[in-house]
Amino acid sequence: MKGYQQWVADYAKASHEKASGLVPGMDSMEAESINEQLLDYVMLRLRLADGIPLSELQLRHGHSAARTTVETLLSGDLLRERYACETMIKGQRHVRLTDPEGFLMSNDCISTLFAELSTPDADQAHTVQATASH
Numbered sequence: 001m002k003g004y005q006q007w008v009a010d011y012a013k014a015s016h017e018k019a020s021g022l023v024p025g026m027d028s029m030e031a032e033s034i035n036e037q038l039l040d041y042v043m044l045r046l047r048l049a050d051g052i053p054l055s056e057l058q059l060r061h062g063h064s065a066a067r068t069t070v071e072t073l074l075s076g077d078l079l080r081e082r083y084a085c086e087t088m089i090k091g092q093r094h095v096r097l098t099d100p101e102g103f104l105m106s107n108d109c110i111s112t113l114f115a116e117l118s119t120p121d122a123d124q125a126h127t128v129q130a131t132a133s134h
Contacts, residue, residue, distance in 0.1 A: 051096020072116045
């Protein structure tokens with residue numbers, strides 16, 4: 001409990017002083033790579049009923065990431081098994097997991113997409129495009 005209280009005190013002090021913006025004790029943490037940010041975004045969005053808004057994905061991570069996501073989720077086994085679909089929500093094109101099949105198989109769907117987004121060629125394409133779009 002004493003360690004936690006010290007952490008809270010350090011955090012409050014750092015927040016008050018607006019120091020480095022890092023959480024105390026985590027100043028040695030490396031920033032996430034662009035590819036890690038992409039994988040986090042994809043994983044979290046696919047766990048929501050709305051799924052991934054493709055225009056937002058393209059804006060944040062480039063055309064290559066959006067194309068790979070669509071091709072992976074809407075072709076082959078994932079679509080054939082009815083785990084993923086494309087839909088329009090508020091005028092925006094989304095790719096999402098189906099309910100209930102896709103959500104029940106979400107770990108498989110997400111890991112399949114991770115494998116496609118994490119190839120060395122894909123990493124380079126996403127990094128170049130995401131950097132250019134910022």
